[in-house]
């Protein structure tokens with residue numbers, strides 16, 4: 001992009017209360033059948049407008065047509081039985097009842113491609129679409145078939161590559177893979193996680209991103225963060241290999257986190273989506289807060305490679321708070337844009 005500091009959201013945005021219960025993850029739909037299908041597209045229209053009104057540069061779908069960033073994708077696959085459930089520990093952090101992989105996994109038909117095509121029709125701005133990453137998908141299931149996290153991740157990577165190629169053909173400019181699991185299973189990330197990610201982006205000409213974060217502002221994540229000490233150095237384990245990978249963009253958490261900002265230097269040469277909006281608090285950042293985080297990150301990212309973003313998805317927040325945060329994101333990026341153009345002498 002020619003404009004400096006193009007802004008975007010990481011993924012989810014709050015849904016309108018007429019389609020799903022607000023301020024909740026996995027919120028059940030309030031509509032059914034055809035009404036639900038139309039309702040999802042209407043919610044998507046509203047979400048696009050909210051982003052545009054705030055002056056966001058790269059438009060996302062706000063995950064308005066899906067219930068959850070991992071589960072909804074997996075629901076469309078063969079080989080996974082949602083009725084057969086087992087209790088597993090997700091992200092080595094909290095126990096959950098999850099579906100079971102009972103046979104070879106495959107994608108009988110496109111999953112988000114129609115929705116992406118709809119988003120493409122609504123705007124001429126660049127658009128971004130998020131998919132779950134292979135390792136995070138594996139970490140959300142009980143595997144009674146492959147009995148190997150690596151093998152299952154590889155199969156998911158092949159499926160994600162099919163979907164990604166169709167999203168690219170539908171006009172998506174940036175395809176992002178959400179890999180919160182990269183912040184937990186460092187050995188696996190370096191042994192096979194990044195290789196699976198590269199399989200998922202194989203042959204793509206559009207830009208590709210990986211999002212690695214400390215999660216939504218829910219209790220299990222907040223408790224986990226309290227246990228991580230005064231400095232969160234998790235990124236240090238995976239950034240060196242990601243810097244060497246074919247992924248174009250790395251999306252990370254920064255604002256209000258205890259991530260030492262200098263760890264971004266490990267990615268030098270990559271584009272970086274820097275989280276300048278905290279999604280774990282209702283406090284709305286001021287534009288100056290956002291500008292300060294961008295200035296700090298600029299020490300470690302070249303200006304033309306810095307994409308200000310949110311730390312993570314905003315689904316659990318109220319629409320008012322999310323709107324305020326989008327406005328701050330946009331206004332903060334503009335402050336630093338103006339500063340740089342004022343100091344530019346050519």
Ligand SMILES: [Zn+2]
Nearest residue numbers: 213215312313
């Ligand atoms: Zn996230």
